[in-house]
Amino acid sequence: MNTYFKIKSQLDHFSVDIEYEFESGVLVVQGESGAGKTTLLKFISGLKNPEVGKIAFGEQIVFDHIDKINIPTRHRNIGYVFQNYALFPNMTVAENITYGIKNMIDFKDKAKREKLLSYCESVMNTFHIDHLKKKYPRNISGGEKQRVALSRAIVTRPKLLLLDEPFSALDEKTKKIVYKEFEQFKQNFHIPTILITHSSLECEMFADQKIVLENGKRVN
Ligand SMILES: Nc1ncnc2c1ncn2[C@@H]1O[C@H](COP(=O)(O)OP(=O)(O)OP(=O)(O)O)[C@@H](O)[C@H]1O
Numbered sequence: 001m002n003t004y005f006k007i008k009s010q011l012d013h014f015s016v017d018i019e020y021e022f023e024s025g026v027l028v029v030q031g032e033s034g035a036g037k038t039t040l041l042k043f044i045s046g047l048k049n050p051e052v053g054k055i056a057f058g059e060q061i062v063f064d065h066i067d068k069i070n071i072p073t074r075h076r077n078i079g080y081v082f083q084n085y086a087l088f089p090n091m092t093v094a095e096n097i098t099y100g101i102k103n104m105i106d107f108k109d110k111a112k113r114e115k116l117l118s119y120c121e122s123v124m125n126t127f128h129i130d131h132l133k134k135k136y137p138r139n140i141s142g143g144e145k146q147r148v149a150l151s152r153a154i155v156t157r158p159k160l161l162l163l164d165e166p167f168s169a170l171d172e173k174t175k176k177i178v179y180k181e182f183e184q185f186k187q188n189f190h191i192p193t194i195l196i197t198h199s200s201l202e203c204e205m206f207a208d209q210k211i212v213l214e215n216g217k218r219v220n
Contacts, residue, residue, distance in 0.1 A: 001058035003027075003160055003192050007043045009050035016040070016050070016216040025208030026186065026193045035213040037196045038083075041162045044194070045080055046073035057159040057192075079153030079161040079191070083168065085145045087137040093148050094133040097124065100156040123151045126188065127181050143174035147181065154189060161193040167202060179205060 006019040016036055020027075029037050042048040044055055046062065049070060055063040062071040087096050101116060124130050127147035132140055140148070146166060153161055167175050167182075179202075186193075186206065195206060203210060212220035 001159070001192065002056075003058075003194075004054065004056045005040075005044055006052075006054045007040065007050045008052035009043070009048070011039070014039075014216055016043070018211075018213065018216070018218050020211055020218065022192070022209050024190065024192050026195050026206045028203045028207035028210045029194060029196045029213060030198070030203060030210065031213035036216040037213055038164055039216070040213070041080070041164055041194065041196065044160070045078050045162060046071065046076050060159070077156070077159045079156060079158035081146075081149045081153050081161075081163045081166050083164050083166075085149040087145055087148060087152075089137055091136075092133065093129065093135050093137070093140065096137070096148055097152045097155055100152065119157075120151075120155050123154050123189075126184050127151050127178075141174075143170050143178060146170060146178060150182075150185070154185070154191065158191060161191050163193060163195045165196050165198065168198070182206065 002021055002023050004021040007016055009016045014036070016039060018040060029040065031037055039048070043050055043053070049063065050065070052065050053063060054061065054065070061067070061069050062076050063069060088099065091099065097120060101120070121130070127150060129144060129147050129151060132144055132148070137145055137148070146169070150166065167178060170178060183205070195202070197203060211218050
């Protein structure tokens with residue numbers, strides 16, 4: 001499934017003009033601070049809308065300024081992991097993770113429900129967080145929060161996963177563990193992913209394709 005985005009927009013003194021298409025795997029986005037990386041993810045997710053552009057996940061067009069298509073964020077089926085993880089503080093880890101699929105769990109259809117819950121289990125196994133289910137975000141470490149945030153985004157089976165520097169706040173030891181888990185995730189789940197990172201090691205390990213932004217434009 002190809003992911004395509006063409007975005008042209010003028011934000012005060014910052015103009016964005018980026019077009020790219022990738023087939024699958026992980027697209028790494030690099031660029032200096034202020035280059036427009038987070039802004040690009042906001043456009044793709046629908047948190048911002050460009051004046052001109054088109055965004056498509058395979059056959060599904062989620063934004064097209066010509067045909068006036070603009071699917072709202074909540075219906076774009078995107079998993080978004082923010083730099084600060086943005087977990088719900090008053091929900092347990094299990095509640096955080098199943099939040100996005102609550103409506104999909106049809107309690108009358110036992111087989112469907114069990115399939116969904118077993119998918120959740122396999123995601124939690126990948127990120128080794130099964131034992132944290134009953135804890136609240138305030139009582140878990142930064143590395144654990146990061147794994148919960150990734151799991152929460154993945155269990156909805158998004159068409160596209162957007163990761164904004166997801167490993168940057170972790171210490172070196174935790175990073176190594178989460179890198180292995182992420183590699184495992186990449187091999188097992190096959191969800192097209194856009195990963196913003198400043199790290200050349202992460203780029204080397206995870207990038208199937210890479211683009212570099214400078215001042216809102218693609219330079220590489
Ligand atoms: N709504 C907005 N209106 C005007 N300018 C904006 C808006 N949102 C972002 N910008 C500007 O866009 C530029 C790019 O910001 P962005 O956060 O996308 O950079 P970044 O590459 O993700 O940086 P970092 O690596 O520091 O996170 C900045 O100059 C910022 O001030």
